[in-house]
């Protein structure tokens with residue numbers, strides 16, 4: 161069976177929400193988004209979420225770290241009955257100059273799926289929740305999926321509070337400035353207990369669905385991946401008067417590390433990226449006294465990824481530098497029985513893996529029954545203003561999500 165197409169109201173609502181949201185945090189020159197945790201733009205996004213909930217008569221609660229939740233039905237009564245609810249949603253933050261779809265598609269899609277279910281007269285026998293996870297990209301404080309990691313305890317409250325942004329402002333202080341109490345951070349059993357099943361709708365960040373000629377797919381697994389910071393020391397000096405032989409140039413270690421990452425990734429069948437650097441003092445005519453880079457490494461096999469990291473670390477050590485791990489997410493396998501059930505429900509949708517990280521992966525690794533739905537991305541481009549999906553494919557993804565929720569919240573197992 162394939163999904164019932166979206167009702168007019170749900171489709172119109174999708175387009176309206178998309179228009180309302182697309183102006184928030186957009187750089188009008190590049191067309192990309194700058195939506196970072198606990199900034200003014202983030203609070204506008206959170207207000208947008210609250211407004212959409214209010215339109216649907218849903219109350220919003222925030223958990224200990226600040227993820228936003230809204231429930232159709234009583235999640236605590238369902239917990240008491242031993243049959244917790246079905247949660248859908250994603251995140252609204254972005255990478256620097258990110259695309260419009262990574263995250264928002266899953267949140268807008270969740271509201272539209274709920275609209276579709278209501279238009280169809282669906283009466284859930286389990287409550288249906290909508291979530292907006294905070295700080296999924298880790299663009300400001302460096303650790304991706306910070307909202308779901310704090311929720312599950314994968315990121316300790318002390319470490320989270322002490323993470324700093326580019327200006328040296330701690331997450332604790334950013335939370336205080338946003339009106340939240342950082343002492344509340346920590347694993348949140350009450351919130352986790354309400355999630356019987358989580359389903360995240362997301363744009364595909366690759367080309368599997370294009371190759372397969374399908375608009376919607378189901379997630380099977382996420383590659384193991386992590387982030388490492390490395391600092392290479394140097395000595396500041398004059399660019400014109402310091403002989404090459406006398407230089408301690410931190411940039412050389414940084415450059416060697418970037419090349420090593422590429423070569424090691426190639427030789428171990430992985431991918432590795434240094435997409436962010438910080439050079440001190442940062443003057444065109446000054447030799448660098450310190451160069452910091454962030455390595456993102458991923459691959460199908462955890463051992464291979466860790467071999468890449470070890471080889472890059474060896475190079476950094478040759479330049480007297482230091483490398484520290486900022487995060488590590490092991491292989492994530494989404495519940496295979498659930499993935500099969502969804503794929504069958506969606507008329508034989510393809511089941512595909514991904515190298516991108518998601519809050520769904522953090523929840524799955526914490527033991528939550530979790531699934532992902534992906535929407536075709538014609539170019540595969542993501543984390544860029546060029547990220548795009550056709551509206552018909554997005555609506556097909558929403559229809560699939562509504563169908564999956566009607567199955568999971570509708571009385572069966």
Ligand code: GLV
Pocket residue numbers: 296297304515516517518
């Ligand atoms: C998040 O999108 C990630 O894969 O880093």
Ligand code: MN
Pocket residue numbers: 255262297543
């Ligand atoms: Mn992303």
Ligand code: MN
Pocket residue numbers: 251262263296362517518
């Ligand atoms: Mn995402």
